[in-house]
Amino acid sequence: MLWPLLFTLQASCSSVARAMQHYPAAWGHYDVCKSQIYTEEGLAWDYMACQPEATDMTKYLRVTLDPPNITCGDPPETYCALENPYMCNNECDATTEELAHPPELMFDFEGRNPTTFWQSTSWKKYPKPLHVNITLSWNKTIELTDDIILTFESGRPEQMVLEKSLDYGRTWTPYQFYATDCLDAFTMEPKTAKELTQRTLLDIICTEDYSRGYVWKNDKTVRFEIKDRFALFAGPRLHNMASLYGQLDTTKNLRDFFTITDLRIRLLKPATGATMVDENNLSRYFYAISDIKVQGRCKCNLHANSCVFDKGKLGCECEHNTTGADCSRCKKHYHGRAWSVGSYLPIPKGTANICEYIVALFIMQILISCKDFQHTAASSKQMCRTGNTGQDVVACALGTCPLMFPSGVSLGDLLITPSCLLCPFCLVFSAARVCDNAMLRCQNGGTCHHHQRCHCPPGFTGILCERVHCQGSGECDDQLSGQASFSHPPVGRWLARNLVVIPLLIVFLC
Numbered sequence: 001m002l003w004p005l006l007f008t009l010q011a012s013c014s015s016v017a018r019a020m021q022h023y024p025a026a027w028g029h030y031d032v033c034k035s036q037i038y039t040e041e042g043l044a045w046d047y048m049a050c051q052p053e054a055t056d057m058t059k060y061l062r063v064t065l066d067p068p069n070i071t072c073g074d075p076p077e078t079y080c081a082l083e084n085p086y087m088c089n090n091e092c093d094a095t096t097e098e099l100a101h102p103p104e105l106m107f108d109f110e111g112r113n114p115t116t117f118w119q120s121t122s123w124k125k126y127p128k129p130l131h132v133n134i135t136l137s138w139n140k141t142i143e144l145t146d147d148i149i150l151t152f153e154s155g156r157p158e159q160m161v162l163e164k165s166l167d168y169g170r171t172w173t174p175y176q177f178y179a180t181d182c183l184d185a186f187t188m189e190p191k192t193a194k195e196l197t198q199r200t201l202l203d204i205i206c207t208e209d210y211s212r213g214y215v216w217k218n219d220k221t222v223r224f225e226i227k228d229r230f231a232l233f234a235g236p237r238l239h240n241m242a243s244l245y246g247q248l249d250t251t252k253n254l255r256d257f258f259t260i261t262d263l264r265i266r267l268l269k270p271a272t273g274a275t276m277v278d279e280n281n282l283s284r285y286f287y288a289i290s291d292i293k294v295q296g297r298c299k300c301n302l303h304a305n306s307c308v309f310d311k312g313k314l315g316c317e318c319e320h321n322t323t324g325a326d327c328s329r330c331k332k333h334y335h336g337r338a339w340s341v342g343s344y345l346p347i348p349k350g351t352a353n354i355c356e357y358i359v360a361l362f363i364m365q366i367l368i369s370c371k372d373f374q375h376t377a378a379s380s381k382q383m384c385r386t387g388n389t390g391q392d393v394v395a396c397a398l399g400t401c402p403l404m405f406p407s408g409v410s411l412g413d414l415l416i417t418p419s420c421l422l423c424p425f426c427l428v429f430s431a432a433r434v435c436d437n438a439m440l441r442c443q444n445g446g447t448c449h450h451h452q453r454c455h456c457p458p459g460f461t462g463i464l465c466e467r468v469h470c471q472g473s474g475e476c477d478d479q480l481s482g483q484a485s486f487s488h489p490p491v492g493r494w495l496a497r498n499l500v501v502i503p504l505l506i507v508f509l510c
């Protein structure tokens, strides 16, 4: 009865596999976190790197203005057109819906005529600068996927800075400077995004592309060019996303460059349309923005393919046994393998880097605590039996304990020989993490490879290269201590297969 079901599932999985092949190999959609596959051992999960679809992020932001009372209409004010000081028919009154210009109108649906827009008070305190900060906060890390586009209803500002924060507004760094004269405004040489190269992609530039001159109704937009930067790796039409993803994978600075929690638009000087400001008609000078576009996706560290907006907050729907708003840590009891960001590589499925269940080192009745053995001052070793025959003996340095297995398990089958673990490992044996660069450091110049093993320099051995390697007979106190290196992956598989259903056991060995 089981076979038809299995064949059905196998067929479904084959269809999925065929469907996957239809994706352009170079693109990589990453829209599925896992799928069931049929293997020789039965149904199993196949995990993949995954990320939410890019979307319009302005639906989820909170906007704040500084100064807070900078929006026009309180008291009501009449404005004149910049190009014609006698055309003063622009009225702003916060108490009348048709004449109010609140900040929300920067994010409503556009495409109608007339447009809706936010507008500031006029530059009535000239020559004191008219500075306005518009802060967009997501309270969540997001990754930009397309150009940021500001559409001005009035003339584009003569000076402004776009800034970003990665720590919820505590610290800010500039994204791009905009001015009619970059040298004068910011003492920066003017550049355009098109001039950037792969090497200078992260440079912060000042551009005159979106400020110089005043062209009424023709070009009202100010851009921050994300796609031009992507194109430096992915090609002009973004055909080779694999190349971009490869770079994002390996260059944290690059990935962080496109990641934000907040954006801040610092408007420093409104359009004047001339070199001189007409002090007799300051109601010509103000800021007005009809639309802001920010396309992006929740940053979920490649561990979620959806992101939900619940109670005013965005959060990833984490997979791969991860948790947190960004899936940036392992779920409780899933620390058996160190948390790690997923990888875009290899294209198109990437690598999930799932968090694994903690598998406690389960040692049954054959376990003999090192405490039962005598230490000799001469060798500084403690002798421990590893099998229930009492014949397998391993010598461990003080402060370590032997790695042992239940009877009936052939160590040879597991490609492992008795070895010693440092005491911290005796408490909770992590099935995958042997070393890292923080707590579990390889010693004596050893280097940690993939958290799986220490590569020891000549003359040292042991899991963390903590022991001097015995070069020949007579050089070491006890030849039994010269054990082969810890062959980890087979042990991990064995433990996962046999012990994952056993409740977590914390075994005190030392």
Ligand SMILES: [Ca+2]
Binding pocket: 105, 106, 107, 108, 109, 110, 115, 116, 117, 290, 291
């Ligand atoms: Ca609008």
